[in-house]
Amino acid sequence: MSELTYTLTELMAVTAAREIMDGEVVFAGTGLPMLGAMLAQRTHAPNCIIIFEAGTIASQLAHLPMSVGDPRAMRGAAVAAGLLEVFSYVLQAGWVDVGFLSGAQIDRYGNINSTSIGADPRHPKVRFSGSGGACDIACLAQRNIIIALHEKRRFPDKVDYVTSPGWLAGGDARQRAGLVRGGPSVVVTTKGVMRFHPDTKEMYLASYHHGLTAEAVAEDTGFTLDITGAKETALPTADELHILREVVDPERVFLK
Amino acid sequence: MSKLIGLAEAAALVPDGATVSFGGFTTQRHPMAFVYELVRLKRRNLYLFGHSPGGDWDILIGAGCVKRVELAYEADEAFNTIGPRWRLAVQRGEIEWEDYSNFSMVARFTAGAMGIPFMPVRSLLGSDVVARQALTPEQRQADARTSPLKLHVMQSPFDPNDRVVLVPAIHTDFCVIHVQKATANGIVRIEGQTFADVQQALCADTVIVTAEEIVDESSLRSEPERNQVPYFAVRYVCHVPWGAHPYAAYNYYDYDPRQLKRYHDSAEDDTLYAQYLEQFVYGVKDHAQYLQVVGGAERLDGLRSAPEYGYRPDLKRRRLDA
Numbered sequence: 001m002s003e004l005t006y007t008l009t010e011l012m013a014v015t016a017a018r019e020i021m022d023g024e025v026v027f028a029g030t031g032l033p034m035l036g037a038m039l040a041q042r043t044h045a046p047n048c049i050i051i052f053e054a055g056t057i058a059s060q061l062a063h064l065p066m067s068v069g070d071p072r073a074m075r076g077a078a079v080a081a082g083l084l085e086v087f088s089y090v091l092q093a094g095w096v097d098v099g100f101l102s103g104a105q106i107d108r109y110g111n112i113n114s115t116s117i118g119a120d121p122r123h124p125k126v127r128f129s130g131s132g133g134a135c136d137i138a139c140l141a142q143r144n145i146i147i148a149l150h151e152k153r154r155f156p157d158k159v160d161y162v163t164s165p166g167w168l169a170g171g172d173a174r175q176r177a178g179l180v181r182g183g184p185s186v187v188v189t190t191k192g193v194m195r196f197h198p199d200t201k202e203m204y205l206a207s208y209h210h211g212l213t214a215e216a217v218a219e220d221t222g223f224t225l226d227i228t229g230a231k232e233t234a235l236p237t238a239d240e241l242h243i244l245r246e247v248v249d250p251e252r253v254f255l256k
Numbered sequence: 257m258s259k260l261i262g263l264a265e266a267a268a269l270v271p272d273g274a275t276v277s278f279g280g281f282t283t284q285r286h287p288m289a290f291v292y293e294l295v296r297l298k299r300r301n302l303y304l305f306g307h308s309p310g311g312d313w314d315i316l317i318g319a320g321c322v323k324r325v326e327l328a329y330e331a332d333e334a335f336n337t338i339g340p341r342w343r344l345a346v347q348r349g350e351i352e353w354e355d356y357s358n359f360s361m362v363a364r365f366t367a368g369a370m371g372i373p374f375m376p377v378r379s380l381l382g383s384d385v386v387a388r389q390a391l392t393p394e395q396r397q398a399d400a401r402t403s404p405l406k407l408h409v410m411q412s413p414f415d416p417n418d419r420v421v422l423v424p425a426i427h428t429d430f431c432v433i434h435v436q437k438a439t440a441n442g443i444v445r446i447e448g449q450t451f452a453d454v455q456q457a458l459c460a461d462t463v464i465v466t467a468e469e470i471v472d473e474s475s476l477r478s479e480p481e482r483n484q485v486p487y488f489a490v491r492y493v494c495h496v497p498w499g500a501h502p503y504a505a506y507n508y509y510d511y512d513p514r515q516l517k518r519y520h521d522s523a524e525d526d527t528l529y530a531q532y533l534e535q536f537v538y539g540v541k542d543h544a545q546y547l548q549v550v551g552g553a554e555r556l557d558g559l560r561s562a563p564e565y566g567y568r569p570d571l572k573r574r575r576l577d578a
Contacts, residue, residue: 030333053358054281054308055449063569067333069281069308071506071567074448082450083281083307084366087359092378115355115384116346122390127346129338132308132329136359136379165382177382178409178419252574253334 006236008190009256010244011209012147013039014236015188016100019145023047024097025090027137030067031254032147033100038064038248043240051090053133055082064253068133087133091140094181099141101134101184105159106148108203108223109173110166110184110196112138113159121161131163138164143185150189156222167201174201192217193233194225202226207233258440259493263543266464266494267293270430273301273323275401277365277426277460278312279433279453280503282333283511285446286312287434287466289499289543295319296537303401305426306330307361307452310503311519314339315537317351318529324352324391324399326426328361335516340523354391354406360423362452367425368459376420380407386421431460433485434499436507438467442490443476445483448506448566454484463489466496468508498547498556509559510568515550 006014009032016036020026022045028037037050038061049058054069060076074080090096103112104126114134116124138144146166148154166184168174174183183201187194192208204226208217214227236244249255267290270276280286291312294302301323304313308329316322318341330339345351356364363375380386389406396402403424412418433453437445444465446453457463463485470493476483499505502515522528540546547556561567 054284054451062565063567066335066511066573067281067283069284069333069449069451071284071448071504071510071561071565074506074566080449082454083358083362083452084455087362087379091359121355121384121388122392123349124346127338127343129331129342130327130329130355131357131385133358135357135383135385139379139381139383161388162382162384168382174382179381180378 004235004238004241006241007256009254010241011233011236012188012190013244014240015193015233016145016147017043017240019186020045020048020098025049025051025095027051027053027091027096027099027141029100030065034064035244035248035254036100039240039244042243042247051086051096053083053086055086056080057086057090064249064251066253087136091136094142096141097143099137099144100147101138101144101164102147103134103163104128105154105156106146106187107156107159107166109168109170109201110146110187110203111159111162111168112146112164112166113161114163115161117160119160134164138166139179139182141182143182146184146187148187148189150191150217150220152220152222167196170201171199191220192230205230207231209233210235259442259490260440260470261492261494263289263466263494263496264293266290266492267297269462269492270294270299272299273303274430275303275305275428276430276432277305277428277456278309279431279451279456280309280312280500281449281451282308282310282331283335284449284504284506285434285451285500286310286503287432287499288312288501288503289496289546290432290434290464290466291316292537292543292546294321295533305361305428307358310339311516314341314523317341317345318523319533322351324402326354326356326361328356328358332516332520335513336520340520341529352391352395354389355385356423357385360385360407360421362455364423364426365452365455365459367423368427369455372425374422374424376422378420380421381409381419426459428460430462430464431457432464432466433457434466434496434505436467436505437469437471437476438465438493439473439476439487440470440493441473442487442493443473443483444485444490445476450484457485458489462491464492464494465490466494466499468497468499468505470495496543499543501547501550504567507561507566509556509561510571512550512559513571513573
């Protein structure tokens, strides 16, 4: 049997899609989250609902949007409104089951920085776009999927700026901060899949991608990563890859 | 009463130092033609409020028109995940700013639009959006238009265990929105996502609407449930076809990936950026000439929305060098 070939982007999209359950309300951002959500909708989760913060609810996407405010997001939507409606009546009210987040730095508790690099955010070495809706999604979705490039510098002991709160200092810190729900459930990276310990909320390695070892993934992480029990990440199936390439992103907008 | 005026005349109403918000969201419905006029007028010290602007802010920042901003995000999403002139301006210490999130910025516009001093949100708790401030207390004190406090965390008076973040209302001198249809007296019809245009408009002293089409009042009054902004809140209306280019206007045209690539390919470099501004803004006299320079009717026809989609399903979005 010949081995399937796939890119890391494809593997991450498939792995993220498998985190979405049928019927869930998904708050999706641009890029990999769109690939993951659309793939889930066309495989095991046909009834999942895609929501974009710019105002569209339950789109039936025919073409991949290049922004959450893309006219493509209007396709087949059940409701088109604006940011206030989506953030207040949908996200803050608790309707969103799963959100997607990413950033330049992620710490062991899943706190994310997408604001700037450098100790003083008033004088940053590198400035990014800023939160957008990320902080809101991090605070108010029932759970979050984090997508990231896996490099040591991107997984530091402490992030320079907490744009999007994860489990904060671990344990019940999130609750103590006054957040009413949520928290990251999984981190899908270019090297593996991490989850969070149920009590301490520290990140541990659940699986490493084919061709790597658990030790190699831990070596590329800036904090100590528990690798006890890590297995190999399930490979994408031929069916998933076919749908991803031919149905979800035939234009190769995001797939490489 | 007709509120129609020319685009250049409308842009000239915005003085140096004004507080302004622009409608739209990252890649759709920014009043770009109006923004180009402000760049051509070499406006200075503008103070901008926004949630997720894109190239509207980036070009103004890059052209030196902006002093202070309050925002959640500045980028073109998949076309460029960081606004290049925004990034450089911050790194070079050329701009003052304060960071919020999209929800909190929209809550702030909403409070202003509702005539109340603040809005509570359940977001932000535990984040550095609460813990840190980019503007110093002195900077806040020195400008009465900046809220003396960035935000305030409080317990609900009805339940001591319930915590919320109060974010201050926004009021701006001007709000400029680009919409699909408007009447001469200022009834507004936005098609597709409304973003936060309505809230932004209703917290501004002077609302300027640029529209793809100026239509008869009866045609909008026959379906009032599809209109968004009451005409008495609108001060001026400009007829500006292709007014959001290179961004999209649902049902009218798609974004222009070629022009966006030109922008982002040049914006990382000061010299190339100066050339971009010269070629597409300073060197053209008005929006009609701009539309010629970006490719004219032939290019624009290829961006027109297909009626059954509201966008261009066959738009070439990748490998644009060919």
